[in-house]
Amino acid sequence: MAGTPRERAREQTLSDITLIGRRQLGEVGAAALSLRAVARELGVVSSAVYRYVANRDELLTLLVVDAYRELGDEVDAAVDSAPQAALGRFTALAGAVRAWAVREPSRYALLYGSPVPGYEAPAEQTTTQGTRVVTLLAHIVDDAWRAGNLHGAAGPAPTRLAGDYRVIRDQLSLAAPDDVLAATVQAWSALFGAVSFEVFGQYGTDTFSDPDALHDYTVARLAAQLGLRDVGVQDAQGTA
Amino acid sequence: MAGTPRERAREQTLSDITLIGRRQLGEVGAAALSLRAVARELGVVSSAVYRYVANRDELLTLLVVDAYRELGDEVDAAVDSAPQAALGRFTALAGAVRAWAVREPSRYALLYGSPVPGYEAPAEQTTTQGTRVVTLLAHIVDDAWRAGNLHGAAGPAPTRLAGDYRVIRDQLSLAAPDDVLAATVQAWSALFGAVSFEVFGQYGTDTFSDPDALHDYTVARLAAQLGLRDVGVQDAQGTA
DNA sequence: TTGGAAGCGAGAGCACTGCTCTCATTCTCC
DNA sequence: GGAGAATGAGAGCAGTGCTCTCGCTTCCAA
Numbered sequence: 001m002a003g004t005p006r007e008r009a010r011e012q013t014l015s016d017i018t019l020i021g022r023r024q025l026g027e028v029g030a031a032a033l034s035l036r037a038v039a040r041e042l043g044v045v046s047s048a049v050y051r052y053v054a055n056r057d058e059l060l061t062l063l064v065v066d067a068y069r070e071l072g073d074e075v076d077a078a079v080d081s082a083p084q085a086a087l088g089r090f091t092a093l094a095g096a097v098r099a100w101a102v103r104e105p106s107r108y109a110l111l112y113g114s115p116v117p118g119y120e121a122p123a124e125q126t127t128t129q130g131t132r133v134v135t136l137l138a139h140i141v142d143d144a145w146r147a148g149n150l151h152g153a154a155g156p157a158p159t160r161l162a163g164d165y166r167v168i169r170d171q172l173s174l175a176a177p178d179d180v181l182a183a184t185v186q187a188w189s190a191l192f193g194a195v196s197f198e199v200f201g202q203y204g205t206d207t208f209s210d211p212d213a214l215h216d217y218t219v220a221r222l223a224a225q226l227g228l229r230d231v232g233v234q235d236a237q238g239t240a
Numbered sequence: 241m242a243g244t245p246r247e248r249a250r251e252q253t254l255s256d257i258t259l260i261g262r263r264q265l266g267e268v269g270a271a272a273l274s275l276r277a278v279a280r281e282l283g284v285v286s287s288a289v290y291r292y293v294a295n296r297d298e299l300l301t302l303l304v305v306d307a308y309r310e311l312g313d314e315v316d317a318a319v320d321s322a323p324q325a326a327l328g329r330f331t332a333l334a335g336a337v338r339a340w341a342v343r344e345p346s347r348y349a350l351l352y353g354s355p356v357p358g359y360e361a362p363a364e365q366t367t368t369q370g371t372r373v374v375t376l377l378a379h380i381v382d383d384a385w386r387a388g389n390l391h392g393a394a395g396p397a398p399t400r401l402a403g404d405y406r407v408i409r410d411q412l413s414l415a416a417p418d419d420v421l422a423a424t425v426q427a428w429s430a431l432f433g434a435v436s437f438e439v440f441g442q443y444g445t446d447t448f449s450d451p452d453a454l455h456d457y458t459v460a461r462l463a464a465q466l467g468l469r470d471v472g473v474q475d476a477q478g479t480a
Numbered sequence: 481t482t483g484g485a486a487g488c489g490a491g492a493g494c495a496c497t498g499c500t501c502t503c504a505t506t507c508t509c510c
Numbered sequence: 511g512g513a514g515a516a517t518g519a520g521a522g523c524a525g526t527g528c529t530c531t532c533g534c535t536t537c538c539a540a
Contacts (some may be wrong), residue, residue: 004508004509006516007511030354031271034498035498037497044519047519048518050498051334051518062448084288109355110354112440117272118269158453158454158456158457160519183540186430189433189442193433194430194433194434196429197433198389199424202432207435208404209403210398210400216399217397217401218426221465275528287490287492288488288490291487
């Protein structure tokens with residue numbers, strides 16, 4: 001597969017470092033993530049890991065990309081195995097995001113929580129994986145619009161942002177008009193707001209006895225606000 | 241005002257520590273907040289500050305309460321000086337939250353970002369200040385409902401959470417039914433989701449050219465989803 | 481008035497962190 | 511085989527949170 005044995009060993013060590021870092025992240029959080037502890041667990045002296053990772057921030061970047069990839073994979077899988085109707089796909093996306101966030105709170109916090117101060121995630125390494133979920137969401141809504149299955153009163157989009165929506169539409173090859181895009185972006189931030197509130201405990205530790213029910217309600221509400229309706233069989237059979 | 245000179249001096253020192261900590265928080269963030277640096281700036285050796293603050297976490301608690309208080313004060317002031325109509329009050333609340341968050345990103349992150357791992361904010365010290373904004377929001381919506389100015393299609397609340405809504409209604413002395421409370425909670429998380437996305441840069445650094453316009457759109461949409469409408473003069477004149 | 485107690489700051493010290501530098505070893509490729 | 515790159519070990523620097531002991535000052539009460 002890989003080239004020289006040395007290259008393969010290097011790749012293996014890098015993957016080991018990522019794995020150990022991921023575990024540590026879950027145990028102590030991003031702020032307390034320690035390169036020395038990773039080195040200890042790797043069975044190596046601390047200076048040795050600097051042969052593989054330039055500094056602590058680069059290890060964070062590794063973990064950010066790793067987390068984005070896993071989240072994206074799980075969301076993709078959930079949406080793929082959902083019925084083709086837009087409502088089901090949206091619900092599957094939201095459910096997968098929430099499930100991953102609840103299962104991996106530290107890694108979710110790394111992606112969607114407070115940015116680590118002084119650390120700027122390098123765009124060229126993170127955007128590809130980092131934009132997967134919102135891109136998929138946009139396409140779900142856009143497909144529904146193309147199929148004429150969007151029955152919502154979105155309200156007009158802000159005209160001052162028309163240029164921004166045009167860029168978004170072009171970059172993602174969308175067809176939906178500004179009001180749909182604006183509503184989609186708002187639903188996106190609302191979804192992650194609800195997930196963050198649950199994962200970060202903003203609702204209070206025991207305010208809501210049934211987090212699943214709260215999530216289902218939130219998602220149903222967001223779907224309705226987007227204009228997604230449960231549609232008939234002709235849509236579930238796809239456009240092909 | 242205070243008791244003995246020693247007590248007054250202690251209080252002054254504690255307030256100095258809070259102030260220095262607040263500044264440091266803005267410069268380096270919560271993760272890198274250093275008690276030793278605070279001591280240096282205070283002109284004192286590091287062990288001395290342990291006479292006032294048990295540990296780093298307690299300093300964080302001090303700053304959390306301080307931030308909640310300032311945010312609550314500014315939101316209160318904004319809502320108080322807004323017209324009495326619910327839509328104006330809601331818009332003022334959202335604008336004040338966002339303005340404070342944009343102005344004080346590190347302190348906003350301390351309150352609504354990822355929780356600092358291993359640090360649990362002591363409820364007895366933080367809940368009083370920490371629940372002010374959501375309490376005010378609930379009352380704005382509840383007042384509108386009492387006045388008959390809520391014209392929304394909220395959709396039914398999840399019945400499994402009826403008990404939770406009853407507790408909320410009792411604790412906050414509200415009158416609105418479950419569907420209104422459920423929609424209010426969802427709007428609350430959606431508002432902070434949008435603010436967090438803006439403050440934490442989730443939208444992308446330059447995706448939206450006019451953050452103000454995006455905020456205005458989001459707030460208008462949330463208000464509409466809550467059923468808040470711009471109402472006539474009879475409401476602006478109050479209920480007295 | 482005069483003790484004792486409590487509060488306070490300084491300093492040393494421990495264990496930890498990120499990161500750098502030097503040095504010896506090992507692997508790779510010409 | 512030999513030049514050179516890659517690798518790991520170790521020492522070291524500056525910083526961190528936190529503890530402990532030591533004196534000094536303030537306060538309060540007998």
